[in-house]
Amino acid sequence: MPERALKMLPLTAEPAGVPIDCRNCGAYQLCMSLWLKTGDASLLERVVKKKQVFKRGEVLYRMGQSLEYIYVIRGGSVKTCVSTEDGQVQVMGFHIAGELLGLNAIGNRQHNCEARATGVTSVCEVSVDRFEELAREDPAIQYEIFKIMSAEIRHSQELLLLLGKHNADERLAAFLLNLSQQFAQRHCSATEFNLSMSRSDIGDYLGIAEETVCRIFARFQDDGLVSSECRHIKLNDVERLQQIACHRPSRDLRNIVGSDLKA
């Protein structure tokens, strides 16, 4: 037996709530527009109601709750999810520093999902009323909101494709590659990082059981694709992961080689 390392890294291994540089923040354009437009730095202070810190597991907002604040993540990590009355959970996404939360509820003033910190997380809390006021006045801000909502729809579509058409291996590979990209965008290592979410969360995101996540991690590790020590992940063979994520690993690869591609 391959004898994988079993030591558990403490859950607090992540760098936690260090505020990011504003220039890397997803709300940068928004904030800068505000500032440039008005030339009034104090406006920022008035818009950003307060900076708040959530501990692991704490709730930023719940489903059905009325929308009062938009949250800008400064550091840490958050998951958003919907759930049914019988306790089933579907994680919609994992969010890290620089992302905005709550915008998707701007249409009906009511949160349609729940947001919960998966690690120590600090956020900027922004009043929705002011936010909208500003959007009405400044087309640039309005457009930023469109862009963010569009991106959210695109993300949902990708996830739907993943859940509807791909098996467990493909889902997990795609998930890891996605994370990798996400970190790269924030100027962190694309091949070595810490997961802020549990195996169970990953399963609830990818629509597979917690145990299946474990098993696939173990198999990927045995195959030399990744090194996973609990929540510390290292991607050893990104290319092969990409193959797994796109095609179906073995059978279809043969088919593709043997077939003449047609539009």
Add this chain to the structure above:
Amino acid sequence: MPERALKMLPLTAEPAGVPIDCRNCGAYQLCMSLWLKTGDASLLERVVKKKQVFKRGEVLYRMGQSLEYIYVIRGGSVKTCVSTEDGQVQVMGFHIAGELLGLNAIGNRQHNCEARATGVTSVCEVSVDRFEELAREDPAIQYEIFKIMSAEIRHSQELLLLLGKHNADERLAAFLLNLSQQFAQRHCSATEFNLSMSRSDIGDYLGIAEETVCRIFARFQDDGLVSSECRHIKLNDVERLQQIACHRPSRDLRNIVGSDLKA
């Protein structure tokens, strides 16, 4: 053997491209805002570039194509879907009279999915540039766009929950109930209607195989839940369909009865 009716209704059985009343159109608020704001009915004419008709199977726009028009469906039906390079398809949604298509691409000016008519379909084609111009000038229009995009995100979330956490029976039951609601909103019969999409489309929407869709339709019919003659559907027992859609039919029902509910 229960001997289900086998006769196929012609695909052209649907009422096809009769334009809906503007007051039932999803763009009604939008159009009215325009009109009231400017008092200029001719503006509508300038915004709505032209009214166009697509035949079954024709493409309104493709993935990756640059966004030029928003489409308002006047009559007929459209499916939107994303696909992978190896030909797998995930249907994102089915759309009928009164809905707007293309808005989700407003953030990056590039369509992130494909839209294809599933029956004879007539649409209003609206220039995006003018549309945005108007949104910049009129907060009411801006807000309408937010609302529509929010609704789209909510819909994706529901579908994700369905694909991630529910079995094939539950998915199909939920699908039928959803359709029922959709028709009810448009003042059509909630219990008897024609499907505009094929079994294969339904499968591609719900993340199950075409054959599985057939089998479940057959079983639902044998159980007296629905009458399905090819594309003509009649819901005979909405309540039981709802039970199937929410809970898991048998095992969990027993569990729920026997357990004390807790928050």
Add this chain to the structure above:
DNA sequence: CGCGCTATTGATGACGCTCAAGACCCGTGG
């Protein structure tokens, strides 16, 4: 120090996919 949470691994079986075949409907061309 013990309880609870997370992660891991094994055994088992069911759900749903795949392949295959046939029926029916439609449009097209001989």
Add this chain to the structure above:
DNA sequence: CCACGGGTCTTGAGCGTCATCAATAGCGCG
């Protein structure tokens, strides 16, 4: 007019993937 092919729908047989149940172990926290 009829024959034909292509598309849609249906049903059967067989098997693989993955969920479920169960047991164990490590770590965090009170």
